[in-house]
Structure formats: C-alpha cells, structure tokens
Amino acid sequence: xxxxxxxxxxxxxxxxxxxxxxxxxxxxxxxxxxxxxxxxxxxxxxxxxxxxxxxxxxxxxxxxxxxxxxxxxxxxxxxxxxxxxxxxxxxxxxxxxxxxxxxxxxxxxxxxxxxxxxxxxxxxxxxxxxxxxxxxxxxxxxxxxxxxxxxxxxxxxxxxxxxxxxxxxxxxxxxxxxxxxxxxxxxxxxxxxxxxxxxxxxxxxxxxxxxxxxxxxxxxxxxxxxxxxxxxxxxxxxxxxxxxxxxxxxxxxxxxxxxxxxxxxxxxxxxxxxxxxxxxxxxxxxxxxxxxxxxxxxxxxxxxxxxxxxxxxxxxxxxxxxxxxxxxxxxxxxxxxxxxxxxxxxxxxxxxxx
Amino acid sequence: xxxxxxxxxxxxxxxxxxxxxxxxxxxxxxxxxxxxxxxxxxxxxxxxxxxxxxxxxxxxxxxxxxxxxxxxxxxxxxxxxxxxxxxxxxxxxxxxxxxxxxxxxxxxxxxxxxxxxxxxxxxxxxxxxxxxxxxxxxxxxxxxxxxxxxxxxxxxxxxxxxxxxxxxxxxxxxxxxxxxxxxxxxxxxxxxxxxxxxxxxxxxxxxxxxxxxxxxxxxxxxxxxxxxxxxxxxxxxxxxxxxxxxxxxxxxxxxxxxxxxxxxxxxxxxxxxxxxxxxxxxxx
Numbered sequence: 066x067x068x069x070x071x072x073x074x075x076x077x078x079x080x081x082x083x084x085x086x087x088x089x090x091x092x093x094x095x096x097x098x099x100x101x102x103x104x105x106x107x108x109x110x111x112x113x114x115x116x117x118x119x120x121x122x123x124x125x126x127x128x129x130x131x132x133x134x135x136x137x138x139x140x141x142x143x144x145x146x147x148x149x150x151x152x153x154x155x156x157x158x159x160x161x162x163x164x165x166x167x168x169x170x171x172x173x174x175x176x177x178x179x180x181x182x183x184x185x186x187x188x189x190x191x192x193x194x195x196x197x198x199x200x201x202x203x204x205x206x207x208x209x210x211x212x213x214x215x216x217x218x219x220x221x222x223x224x225x226x227x228x229x230x231x232x233x234x235x236x237x238x239x240x241x242x243x244x245x246x247x248x249x250x251x252x253x254x255x256x257x258x259x260x261x262x263x264x265x266x267x268x269x270x271x272x273x274x275x276x277x278x279x280x281x282x283x284x285x286x287x288x289x290x291x292x293x294x295x296x297x298x299x300x301x302x303x304x305x306x307x308x309x310x311x312x313x314x315x316x317x318x319x320x321x322x323x324x325x326x327x328x329x330x331x332x333x334x335x336x337x338x339x340x341x342x343x344x345x346x347x348x349x350x351x352x353x354x355x356x357x358x359x360x361x362x363x364x365x366x367x368x369x370x371x372x373x374x375x376x377x378x379x380x381x382x383x384x385x386x387x388x389x390x391x392x393x394x395x396x397x398x399x400x401x402x403x404x405x406x407x408x409x410x411x412x413x414x415x416x417x418x419x
Numbered sequence: 420x421x422x423x424x425x426x427x428x429x430x431x432x433x434x435x436x437x438x439x440x441x442x443x444x445x446x447x448x449x450x451x452x453x454x455x456x457x458x459x460x461x462x463x464x465x466x467x468x469x470x471x472x473x474x475x476x477x478x479x480x481x482x483x484x485x486x487x488x489x490x491x492x493x494x495x496x497x498x499x500x501x502x503x504x505x506x507x508x509x510x511x512x513x514x515x516x517x518x519x520x521x522x523x524x525x526x527x528x529x530x531x532x533x534x535x536x537x538x539x540x541x542x543x544x545x546x547x548x549x550x551x552x553x554x555x556x557x558x559x560x561x562x563x564x565x566x567x568x569x570x571x572x573x574x575x576x577x578x579x580x581x582x583x584x585x586x587x588x589x590x591x592x593x594x595x596x597x598x599x600x601x602x603x604x605x606x607x608x609x610x611x612x613x614x615x616x617x618x619x620x621x622x623x624x625x626x627x628x629x630x631x632x633x634x635x636x637x638x639x640x641x642x643x644x645x646x647x648x649x650x651x652x653x654x655x656x657x658x659x660x661x662x663x664x665x666x667x668x669x670x671x672x673x674x675x676x677x678x679x680x681x682x683x684x685x686x687x688x689x690x691x692x693x694x695x696x697x698x699x700x701x702x703x
Contacts, residue, residue, distance in 0.1 A: 067520065069521070069522055072521040072522065074517060076507075076510070076518050078506070079509075079510065079514070080509055080510075083509040083510075083546075083575075084509060098643055198656055258506065258507060258508060259501065259505025260505050260506065260507050262505055263499075263501065263505045263519070265471060266469050266470070266471065266494055266497070266499040267494050267519060267523065267566075268491045268492060268494045268495055268522060268523055268524055269491070269522045270491055
C-alpha cells in the first residue's frame, strides 16, 4: 500500500509539473512576494481619534488642539471630555482611539498618553516626539513631564508591519485555496482521460488514490509557501510550524475539494460549487481582520484554525495553544474527512462506473 | 471454469434491463466472444465481470471469486483493455506502463519489453498526447498485459484500427491464448470474432440469443450454398444454389451430369448473417 501511495504521489507530481500547475503556483507566489515587498505599505495610516481630557484651568492644550484641527494642521479627530468616567467611556468605544490626559493647575505639568495596547513601538515613539515638540513650549522654562499608560498591555507588543501581517492570508489563499482549483483540475483531467477507470481495475485502492492527490497538493503548497516566506520575512521564522500547518491544510482542503468534485461529471458543472466552496472556506479571513467576528459555525470550518495557526507561526505571541490546538483541529478534520471521501468516491464511482 | 455467470440482471433504472438474466461459463484457456450491436448489454456485462459495476442480481464468479465479495487482489489476476484508449496523455508510453506496473502485488512484465512487443519501442519516451489512435490502442493493450493476467478482458480491441493493426491484434490474442490466458472478447466485429473465438455468445437487448462455436452456429443457422460457374451456348454463367432446397439440389445434379461445370465453391454463411437471422437486426 505504501509503495502504491508513493507511486501515485510521484505520478501526480509529474502531472502537476507537466500540466504547468507548478508554474502557476510559482508565478502567483512571486506576485505575492512583489505585493508584500513593494506594493502594500508597512503601515496603514488611519486618521486617529484623540480623546482629550485637559484638567488644567487655562485649557491651553485643548485650545492648541482645536486650533490645529480647525487650521488643518492636525489630521485627527478630537473628542473632548472633562471627567475620568467620560474619558474611560470614550476610550472604550473604539480600539483605534488614543487618550491624552493633561494634568496640572493653571498650566500643564504632566501629559499622560493612553494607548490601547496594540500600537507598535515606532508609532508610539513618533507620537510622543510630536507631542513633546508641540506641547513643550506651553510651560515655558519648566519642563513638561510626559508619561504613558496602556489599557491592555501585552495584546500585541510587537505587532508586525501591515504588509507582513497579510502573509497568513496570502499563504492560506495560495496554498489552500489555489490548491482547491488545481486539485479539481487534476481530478477532472483524469476523469476526462478515463485513467481513473483504468486505475479501478488495478489492485490500487481509493484511500491511496485520494491521499496521494492530497499529499501532492500539500507539497505544491510547500513550494509556494517557501518562496513567499523566504523572500518576505526570510529565514528567521518558525519554519516547521509554518510548513506543517500549510501541508496539513492543503491536504484537508484537497480532500474536501475532491469530495465536492466527485459529485459532478465535468469541471464546468463543478465550477459554481467550486467557487461557492472557495468563498465559504475563505470566510475565516473575515475573522482575521475583525477578531470580534468569530461565530461558532465559522470556527468549525476547517480553514479557520489554518489561518490563525499561520498567524501564530509567523508572528508568535507565545500562545502555543493556538498553534497546537489548530494543528489538532486540522488533524481531526483529516481523520473525519478521509474516510468520508473514500466512501463518497466508492459510492459515486461504482454507481456511475466512472 | 474461470468465469461463471448465473442469471445476471443489470438495470440502469430504465424500462428495460440492460442485462436481462444471462448465464454462461468460460473455460480456462478459451477465447470467448461476446457479440452484439451497440446497446445490447455487452459492455455492461464486462463491467460487472471486472467489478466496475456491482452485481445487482444473479451470481458472478471470476477466477473463483464471488464478485459480490471480491477484493482488490482479484485485479492481480485480470487484465482489462478498454475500448477508448484511457491513458495519461502527459506521461510517456513507458511512464504509463511503469506507473500501472507498480500498482500490482505480483511480478509484472518488463514495461520496455511490452512496448517492444506492441511495436512502440521507438515511441517509448514520447508523451502519449503525440501518439496516433492506433498507437494508443496498442499501449492500452500493452497496459492490460502488464500484470501477466490469467483472464484478459478485451472491449472492442480493434475498433477504429486499420486492417494491418487489426491483424496484429488478432495474432497477439492468439499468442496469449496459446500461453494459457483466458480471453473474454467483447466486440461487434464479426470478422474478428470469427477469426479468434472458440465460442461466441450473441447478445441482443440484454439477452443471450445464441451461444456455441462459430462453426456450429453457422452450420445451424446459416444456409448451405454452392456457387457454380458453367457454360451455356459458349457463355459463362454463374448460379448460387441452396443445398437445403430440393429443386436447387436437382439443378446442381443436372449441371454435374451434363458435365458443363467449370467451377464449384461451397459457401458458408458469415457470423454476421447468422446474427441477423437469429436476432432480426444488424450489428451496426
């Protein structure tokens, strides 16, 4: 059985290369490398909202900000508050808000900058330098004291640049979702040639047949992942975790694809279902950008753990459980999907004599 | 018996059964022809015998195995050549045979020797996409022999082939029979069946309507005819006379008695004529 599985995998890899599928995958990988390195910026400038609580009597900082906003010199929205409760409430409304608390009597003595916790160090340093420059002269000769506080410390102390933060999505898209289309193409080419029928009158079984296709697609996923990772973040990442998650994910997505493709006679009949399947399996990307959106049904999609495992593998936060949990869920899916795929193929092939 | 079929029925769900209660047996080393027009149920029967379709009703034994329970190991013993050349077009001829040879659990034939045998040695390293139809058919035949099968199923092995290649296929089948291989031949080519088969079964609308050796079928259903040429008033005349008809027998005797005969040839009915007589329909 092992020998047959290896032979089948070698044959599928040969068909992948000769069918120019490898070329397509490498080309897409290089496009992604170009996108990450040269097109997508490292940081997306979002107009910040500043919650300002000026506790001084002269309200000089408040006036300064209002003048700057009115004059178009400051690209920020200002929310003015005058109590601690109002300050906390305003900060809690949106994770993108920055707080500025000005303490003092008549003149400002101390400025406390309040962060949400996800801001990266560069942004913080830039903001603080700007504040020192703008507010420093308000106190004349006496130095103005600056302090910072963080509402949710440790949420993302080393948040990756925006362009690199797209990597899990890009890898997931190419290794997982392009695998979906290529697996279907490979399956239908065999169906059209009738070679699947020829295979059925050999001692080869369906388990080896399906596993070989999935493993071949998994290896194809490793090629694209290696290219994209190597030319964007380099060697200093958790390679075993990244490659492991990608390989297992591609295997599972291929099996799911083959089960769906098996229900249709031609690739054009499968197209609508294929696109629908692609959309459904890609839904977890929404959760990636909007972590608050993660209903239970979405988390049960086999692609959900893949994306978050990839994020943890690329940008470790120390949450090992995310990685191990995801790998466990992917393996569990594999254990469930493989026998179902074999059963579905057996019923369909024998019923239709494919 | 290496193939035993009892009361086999198969339905695709239509009004009529594709196979409608057929029974037959094939002995070891025999070339058994399964003949009939398109839609008669030949391929369905072969697909059930090879496990591509399930046994719905009836009993089928191949190589001593009940096809309802036969495992994958059966395929180590049988070879199947399909009507349509179903081979990997992006692989070379040699890669195709090497791949299929690696799937068996028994000693297989050397792929290159097989290619040599079927005359594809020079094209061994060419991708199959560049092969002609005849070359592809030869490759399919070679593939079906890669596991040195004890039972060889051939589905229309000469369909669309030129006369030279057809004769080559006939010689190859005879050679394998001489080596002890049992051959189950499905065809609507009566010439091929007549040239090859030890026994044939005529299949019509899912039923076997006649089964015997080609000679016996021709003797039983064919008309015994004699073609004679004789001279009358210096002119050469040709007549076909039936030996079953008393008046025509007397006419033949008269020609012999008068000593005017120049040539005389007995004529057998062809299998095709027998088929038409038995079923009332042509093969094509």
